[in-house]
Amino acid sequence: MALATIRADREPIAGLAEPGRQRMRGPLRWLGEACLITAAVTMACALAFSPPARANTLSFDDSDGLHRRTIAHTQRLRDYDNAKKYGAETMQDRPRRPWEPDGWRFGNFLVFPTLGVAIESDDNIYWSQRHRESDLRTDINPVIKLQSRFPRHRMKVVLGARSVNHLRYKNLDFVEGFGHLETSFHFDHAHTISIALTSNFLHEDRADPVAPENARTRVPSWYNRAVIGITRDVGRLYGTFSLRLEDNDYFDVIAFDGSTIDQDIRDIRRLTNELSLGYRISPGYEWLAKVRLIRQWTLGTGTFNRNGTGYEALSGLAFELNPLIRMRVLGGYGAITYDHAGYDPTASWLIEAQATWLATQRMTIYTTINRAYADAIATDGSAFINTNIIGRLEYEVWRNLIVNATAEYHQTDFVGLERIDQSWSATLGVDYLHTKNWKFDAKIKYDYRYSPTDPQFATSRTRIRVGAKLRF
Numbered sequence: 001m002a003l004a005t006i007r008a009d010r011e012p013i014a015g016l017a018e019p020g021r022q023r024m025r026g027p028l029r030w031l032g033e034a035c036l037i038t039a040a041v042t043m044a045c046a047l048a049f050s051p052p053a054r055a056n057t058l059s060f061d062d063s064d065g066l067h068r069r070t071i072a073h074t075q076r077l078r079d080y081d082n083a084k085k086y087g088a089e090t091m092q093d094r095p096r097r098p099w100e101p102d103g104w105r106f107g108n109f110l111v112f113p114t115l116g117v118a119i120e121s122d123d124n125i126y127w128s129q130r131h132r133e134s135d136l137r138t139d140i141n142p143v144i145k146l147q148s149r150f151p152r153h154r155m156k157v158v159l160g161a162r163s164v165n166h167l168r169y170k171n172l173d174f175v176e177g178f179g180h181l182e183t184s185f186h187f188d189h190a191h192t193i194s195i196a197l198t199s200n201f202l203h204e205d206r207a208d209p210v211a212p213e214n215a216r217t218r219v220p221s222w223y224n225r226a227v228i229g230i231t232r233d234v235g236r237l238y239g240t241f242s243l244r245l246e247d248n249d250y251f252d253v254i255a256f257d258g259s260t261i262d263q264d265i266r267d268i269r270r271l272t273n274e275l276s277l278g279y280r281i282s283p284g285y286e287w288l289a290k291v292r293l294i295r296q297w298t299l300g301t302g303t304f305n306r307n308g309t310g311y312e313a314l315s316g317l318a319f320e321l322n323p324l325i326r327m328r329v330l331g332g333y334g335a336i337t338y339d340h341a342g343y344d345p346t347a348s349w350l351i352e353a354q355a356t357w358l359a360t361q362r363m364t365i366y367t368t369i370n371r372a373y374a375d376a377i378a379t380d381g382s383a384f385i386n387t388n389i390i391g392r393l394e395y396e397v398w399r400n401l402i403v404n405a406t407a408e409y410h411q412t413d414f415v416g417l418e419r420i421d422q423s424w425s426a427t428l429g430v431d432y433l434h435t436k437n438w439k440f441d442a443k444i445k446y447d448y449r450y451s452p453t454d455p456q457f458a459t460s461r462t463r464i465r466v467g468a469k470l471r472f
Contacts, residue, residue, distance in 0.1 A: 064196060064225070064227045064242070064244055065180065065182045065196030065198065066182075066194045066196055066227055066229045066240070067154060067182065067184035067192065067194040068194070068229065068231050068276075069192070069231070070186065070189060070190055070191065070192045070231055070232075070233040070238070071152070071188075071189045071190075071192075072189040072190050072233045073231075073238060088323045088324055088358055089358075090356065090358065090364050091364050091396065091402065096399065096400070096433065098399075098400075098436070099399075099400050099433035099434075099435065099436060099439075100436060101114075101436050101437060101471040101472055102436060102472075103147075103472065104472065108148060108149045108150055109146055109147065109148055109149065110146070110147050110148075110149060111144065111145070111146050112144070112145040112146075112147070112471065112472065113142075113143075113144045113145075113471075113472045114141075114142070114143045114144070114145070114469055114471045114472075115140075115141075115142050115143075115469065115470045116139070116140070116141035116142070116143070116467060116468070116469045116470075117138070117139070117140055117141075117467060117468055117469075118138070118139040118141075118465055118466065118467030118468075119137075119138055119139075119465070119466055119467070120136070120137055120138075120139060120463055120464065120465040120466075121134070121135075121463065121465075122134060122135060122136075122137065122461060122462075122463045123461055123462050123463075124459060124460065124461035124462075125137075125166070125169060125172060125206075126206060127206040127207045127211075127449075127459060127461060128206075128213060128459055129456070129459040130456075131256065132459070133168075133169065135166045135167055135168050135169050135172075136166070136167040136168075137164055137165060137167065137172075138164070139163075139164050139467070140162070140163045140164075141162045142160060142161055143158065143159070143160035143161075144160070145158045145159075146158075152186045153183070153184065153185050153186060154182070154183065154184045155181075155182070155183040155184075156180075156181070156182045156183075157180070157182075158178075158179070158180045159177075159178070159179050159180075160178050160179075161175065161176065161177040161178075162175070162176050162177070163175045171216055171217055172217060172218065174203045174217075174218060174220070176200075176201050176202050176220075177200075177201050178198075178199070178200040178201070178202075179198070179199050179200075180196075180197070180198045180199075181195075181196065181197040181198075182194070182195075182196050183195050183196075189233070190232060190233040190234065191230070191231070191232055191233075192230070192231040193228070193229070193230050194227075194228070194229050194230075194231070195226075195227070195228050196225070196226075196227045196228075197225070197226050197227075198223070198224065198225040198226075199222075199223075199224045199225075200222070200223045201221075201222055202220070202221055202222075203218035203219065203220050204218050204219040204220075204250075205218070206218060207423075207447065207449075209384060209386070209410075209412040209421055210266070210374075210376055210377070210384065212253065212255075212261050212263075213457070214255045214257070214261070215253045215254070215255060215256075215261055216253070216254050216255060216256050217253050217254065218253075219251065219253050219263060220250075220251040220253075221248060221249060221250045221251060221263075222247075222248070222249040223246075223247070223248055224246070224247045225244065225245070225246045225247075226244070226245050227242060227243070227244040227245075228242065228243055229241060229242030229274075230242075236279055236280040236281075237277070237278070237279050237280075238279075239275065239276060239277040239278065240274075240275075240276045241273075241274070241275050242273075242274045242276075243271075243272070243274075244270075244272040244274070245270070245271050245272075246269065246270045246272075247268075247269045247270075248267060248268050248269070248376070249267050250263035250264070250266045250267055251263060264299050265298070265299065265377065266376070266377045267298060267299040267377075268297070268306075268376065269296065269297045269298075270294065270295070270296045270297075271294070271295045272292055272293070272294050272295075273292065273293045274290065274291070274292045274293075275290070275291050275292075276288070276289070276290040276291075277289045284319055284323075285317065285318075285319045285320075286317065286318045286319070287316075287317060288314075288315065288316055288317065288318055288328075288330060289313075289314070289315040290313065290314050290315075290332075291311070291312070291313045292311065292312040292313070293309075293310075293311050294310040294311065294312070295308075295309050296309075296310075296336075305339065305340055306338055306340070306343065306377060306383060307338065307339040307340070308337055308338040308339060308343075309336070309337055309339075310334065310336030310337065310346075311334060311335060311336075312332070312333075312334035313332045313333055313334065313350075314330040314331060314332035314350050314352065315330060315331070315332055316328070316329045316330030316331055316352075323358075324357065324358040324359075325356070325357050325358070326356045326357075327353075327354065327355045327356075328352075328353065328354040328355075329352075329353045329354075330350075330351070330352045330353075331349065331350060331351050331352075332349065332350045332351075333347070333348070333350060334347070334348065334349075334350050334373070335347035335348075346373060346383070346415065350371075351369070351370075351371060352369075352370050353368065353369045353370075354366075354367070354369075355367045355368075362395060362397075363393065363394065363395045363396070364393075365391070365392070365393050365394075366390075366392045366393075366394075367389075367390065367391045367392075368388070368389075368390050369388070369389050370386075370387075370388045370389075371386065371387045371388070372385070372386050372388075373385050374386050383414075383415040384412050384413060384414045384415060385412070385413045385415065386410065386411070386412055387409075387410065387411040387412075387413075388408070388409070388410050389408070389409040389410075390406065390407070390408045390409075391406070391407045391408075392404065392405070392406045392407075393405045393406075400432065400433035400434070401430070401431070401432050401433075402430070402431045403429070403430050404427075404428075404429045404430070404431070405426075405427065405428050405429075406426070406427040406429075407424075407426055408423075408425045408426075408427075409422075409423075409424055410422070410423045410424075410425075411423075418453050419451065419453050419454055419457075420451060420452055420453050421449060421450075421451050422449070422451070423447060423448065423449040423450070424447075424448050425445060425446060425447045425448070426445070426446050427443055427444070427445040427446075428443065428444055428445075429441065429442065429443030429444075430442055430443070436471070437470060437471055437472060438468065438470060438471070439468070439469040439471060440467070440469075441465075441467050441468075442466045442467070443464075443465050444462070444463070444464050444465075445463045445465075446460070446461075446462050447460060447461050447462075447463075448460040
């Protein structure tokens with residue numbers, strides 16, 4: 001996220017200073033910005049900690065790597081996106097060329113190697129009150145990204161690995177890796193075909209609601225995903241039809257008592273067909289609609305499985321209250337029916353809301369509210385529903401020094417069990433872009449979990465992290 005800014009060759013926006021206008025200087029400027037930051041943090045916290053709606057909803061996200069914009073769509077944003085029309089930018093959109101790596105050029109491709117190193121202290125490495133231990137760990141993260149420079153088509157490949165080593169508890173050490181491919185072909189201004197492939201060997205965070213409490217180590221898993229979609233743009237109307245296949249395979253782990261915790265019951269495979277539509281009503285307003293059909297398979301046992309068929313449907317608006325406040329609100333309905341006669345269908349209304357406020361030229365606030373039926377199975381075979389409310393603020397102290405603060409609320413309702421977990425977290429971080437090649441960051445994060453149905457799951461932890469990245 002980034003701060004609102006305005007280009008010198010664009011028309012000024014109300015609330016933003018014109019390029020030639022004399023801005024407030026000295027203590028008055030800092031006092032004004034401090035007051036605005038205080039008000040913004042208060043608003044973000046109020047949104048983040050508001051009571052969640054009690055409803056079962058299914059997941060509905062676009063984090064599949066597909067490129068859903070045609071060339072015509074991108075060109076029309078000049079007319080239908082007021083922020084782009086007048087020059088307002090978020091922090092992610094704001095160019096920082098003096099501190100961005102140049103990459104290595106190979107023909108029509110650019111290669112960006114990165115080596116990240118971090119040290120982190122954790123006062124509750126097992127995320128458990130019964131087995132509360134502290135430790136210091138190192139995190140080494142090499143990544144290489146290849147990106148095309150073709151005039152019409154796009155391709156991106158990202159390969160990386162991660163090695164985590166603990167000072168005292170060596171049983172928690174692990175190595176993991178990932179690979180991701182995105183490619184899109186623009187056959188003409190109105191048609192785009194996109195493909196995304198992902199393969200990750202991961203280790204489950206112990207704070208995950210479905211992670212086994214009595215495991216001595218993190219749970220390893222393979223996650224694979226393949227998505228293909230075609231987008232068509234017809235004047236104000238546009239749409240994407242996509243097909244997605246996902247597979248999660250979990251490995252067994254050792255418990256504190258030396259026994260083996262079988263994780264095969266959590267293996268899940270999912271096939272999804274989706275049709276998404278959009279209509280540009282007027283500059284700053286778009287109607288959105290999505291329909292998704294789902295079929296999932298689980299390994300289960302002779303008497304248990306959560307094989308099922310479901311659907312999801314949402315509709316709503318993406319709009320701008322003004323060029324500095326953008327919102328996206330969708331609501332709908334979803335249901336999933338299980339093949340096993342012992343499990344009742346899950347059905348409920350759906351909601352997804354996002355808001356971005358470009359509060360000043362140097363500050364952006366982002367808020368999201370989502371309640372979703374999780375695409376996973378707990379260790380005991382139960383399904384669960386997540387409620388997530390997140391507020392984030394980013395403030396640019398200097399062009400190469402960004403401070404961020406995040407407040408999060410998460411609630412997990414376990415279907416078929418009398419268990420509800422609630423967790424809160426607060427994060428304060430800073431990113432410093434030293435040169436094109438060096439980036440430094442630091443953050444402190446506090447997490448707290450409480451279960452009103454079972455106090456034994458209550459726990460907390462504080463983590464402090466300092467890292468550096470060498471980029472080319």
